Amino acid sequence: MELLRLAKAARRLGVHPVTLRLWADAGKIPVTWVGRERRFSSVDVEAMKVSTGGVRVRLEGLYVRVSGSSGQEFSLEAQERELRATSAGEVVKVFRDRSSGLREDRPGLNALLRAVADGSVTVVRVTHEDRLARFGVGWLNHLLGVHGAALEVLHPKKLGGREELLEDFGYLVTTFAGRLYGMRSAQNRARLLAESGQCQAGGR
Numbered sequence: 001m002e003l004l005r006l007a008k009a010a011r012r013l014g015v016h017p018v019t020l021r022l023w024a025d026a027g028k029i030p031v032t033w034v035g036r037e038r039r040f041s042s043v044d045v046e047a048m049k050v051s052t053g054g055v056r057v058r059l060e061g062l063y064v065r066v067s068g069s070s071g072q073e074f075s076l077e078a079q080e081r082e083l084r085a086t087s088a089g090e091v092v093k094v095f096r097d098r099s100s101g102l103r104e105d106r107p108g109l110n111a112l113l114r115a116v117a118d119g120s121v122t123v124v125r126v127t128h129e130d131r132l133a134r135f136g137v138g139w140l141n142h143l144l145g146v147h148g149a150a151l152e153v154l155h156p157k158k159l160g161g162r163e164e165l166l167e168d169f170g171y172l173v174t175t176f177a178g179r180l181y182g183m184r185s186a187q188n189r190a191r192l193l194a195e196s197g198q199c200q201a202g203g204r
Contacts, residue, residue, distance in 0.1 A: 003032060003039040012045050018120045019059060022090075023048075058089025061112050061121035065097040065131045072098070079127045086154060092121055101134035109133075116149045125152045 010017040024031045024038060029048050032039040064079040066072040080094055093115065097108035109132075115121040124144055126132050132151075133140060141151045 002042040003034070004042055004045060006038050006040070009040040009045050012042075013049055018118075059092045059120060059122045060087055060089050061092055061115055061124050062087075062094045063097075063108065063112055063124060063126050063132060064094065065099065065101065065106075065108070067100050068098060079131065082127055082154065083125050087125075089123060101130055101132075113143070116144055116147050119147070121149060123150050123152060125154065127154045129153050129156065 004012070006017050006020060010020040013020060020029070020040070021038075023029050024040075029040065030044050032041065062080060062083040064076050064083070066075050076096060076098075083094075084091060095108040095112040095115075097106040099106045112121065112124065116124065124132075129137050137151075144151050
């Protein structure tokens with residue numbers, strides 16, 4: 001019999017170390033403490049492998065989103081409630097955003113992707129595809145697959161309401177206008193600097 005460290009035991013089981021730690025905390029697998037480190041008997045690890053059938057444990061990350069920065073609490077709660085009611089595994093965390101589905105720098109989405117990358121989430125679940133993103137869901141799905149995670153959409157191919165579409169359109173117009181204004185400002189600064197240089201040259 002060999003006493004395995006957490007990471008090595010998790011590799012043998014084909015799960016993330018976080019998953020094995022949760023199993024140990026729940027008493028699903030015996031633990032031997034060596035100082036402050038957990039050790040797992042190779043015999044217990046093999047027995048656990050047989051009992052799970054080699055199937056990767058579902059560690060679900062639920063993603064809910066609304067466009068508005070205020071209000072719409074009911075919509076967020078409704079999405080979460082529906083996802084929890086249909087859960088088939090362990091819900092690790094609920095990731096929330098109050099932002100347009102066109103934005104790429106959403107805190108909740110970024111946190112979800114980090115959780116997928118470190119293996120603490122193996123299944124991403126949303127009520128509708130557009131909750132995850134208005135465009136580019138295929139790319140996000142591919143990224144999840146690279147990390148061995150799956151995307152599950154409770155209600156496929158259903159778009160959000162008219163009000164949210166209008167909000168997203170407003171965000172798109174505002175973003176475009178801001179970037180265009182920034183470009184023009186940069187051009188104006190360059191022109192003013194050039195003219196200033198010419199005036200100085202002419203005054204010499």
